[in-house]
Amino acid sequence: MFSSDYEGKEKIEERLKETQKVFGYVFDRFTILNIYKLFTDNTIGRFEFPIASGKESLVFAASKNNKFFAVKIYKTVASTFKNIERYAGQRWGIDNTRNKRKFIMQWAHREFRNLSEAVGAGVIAPVPVKVVGNVLVMQYIGTKRKPAPLMKDCIITREIVADTLKSVRMLYTKAGLVHGDLSEYNFLVHRKKPYMIDIAQAVETDDAMARVLIERDIGIMTRFFNKFEYKLDKDKVLSYIRGESNVFR
Ligand SMILES: Nc1ncnc2c1ncn2[C@@H]1O[C@H](COP(=O)(O)OP(=O)(O)OP(=O)(O)O)[C@@H](O)[C@H]1O
Ligand SMILES: [Mg+2]
Known part of the structure; x- marks a missing residue:
């Protein structure tokens, strides 16, 4: 080029x-x-x-x-x-x-x-x-030879689950934002860490849409993680994300 x-x-x-x-x-x-x-x-x-x-x-x-x-x-x-x-x-x-x-x-x-x-x-x-x-x-997330893979193509360890949910919690409680389009397609996994991407559409936690969006985001993520048999409970994860509890399981 x-x-x-x-x-x-x-x-x-x-x-x-x-x-x-x-x-x-x-x-x-x-x-x-x-x-x-x-x-x-x-x-x-x-x-x-x-x-x-x-x-x-x-x-x-x-x-x-x-x-x-x-x-x-x-x-x-x-x-x-x-x-x-x-x-x-x-x-x-x-x-x-x-x-x-x-x-x-x-x-x-x-x-x-x-x-x-x-x-x-x-x-x-x-x-x-x-x-x-x-x-x-x-x-840039990746190596000089190739970009990091999407989460959907990775094997999901407990650490990745924990880091992902912690990030979503920080986004909610500290930045006051809801991503609004979370899925295994909008995280890259690099050196065993999940990188959240594609965040333009995020809304503030007091936005009229925030409640619906956070519930959908968490529904999608728990469903994906549970394919790896983590048995996460959506409501528990939601209270963790909102900072109402300190554990997601
Ligand atoms: N910082 C980055 N480092 C490496 N690759 C990236 C980075 N940001 C985005 N990508 C790659 O580019 C792709 C598209 O990025 P992103 O999801 O932000 O754009 P998009 O236009 O919303 O795409 P889509 O409609 O497919 O979600 C990602 O799936 C990822 O593979
Ligand atoms: Mg995307």
Whole structure:
């Protein structure tokens, strides 16, 4: 892909044009400029490899001086807004293209802010680094050869269960947030630790939807863990998460 590590500005301009030829099919100019800013402000030096391509975003591994980062690019074109409509569409209204772009930018900023609050509260999650428009840079979870696997593809030990529930409890009691889309698809397991990801849609614990969302989140997680015969009781886990009890079993 492209790199700014050892190149002059003219060369970069040339490459930006080149990049636009390639990425232009996927990204609009707004997105390409935001990516470009991350090169010129030295946040990243080069793209390493693509990690995932979802409905709402593309995630790449990038690096700077051999240090890896994850770059999540929210799609401004061809996005279905499935999640966004589900959580906030009615509240915020996203009926035209300009609003959509603005909305997507807010979404990226929201993910940045929620990640900062989560990490600050002791949740195991990628440390956010920078957000420019619809592009979010965060700590990369994985090795230089490949990204960490999703929790759904891992063998779940007692420690992983305990660390996961502790993170969700910290998110609730210390950051005052409910993730709202928890599942074995939104945790990465790296060096035996569960990293919570995909947190843009999180709502505050006093939000009208919070109660429904936390119950659903915990229902999904206990059902998944119980496939490994942990026999967790959803209500006990819920009081642990809310800080009403200090044990989840
Ligand atoms: N910090 C990270 N380090 C390594 N890989 C990551 C990181 N963040 C996300 N990923 C990978 O990118 C994928 C998509 O990320 P995320 O779930 O945040 O985006 P999404 O657009 O909401 O995707 P989906 O719709 O599939 O949930 C994840 O499943 C994971 O494999
Ligand atoms: Mg996800």
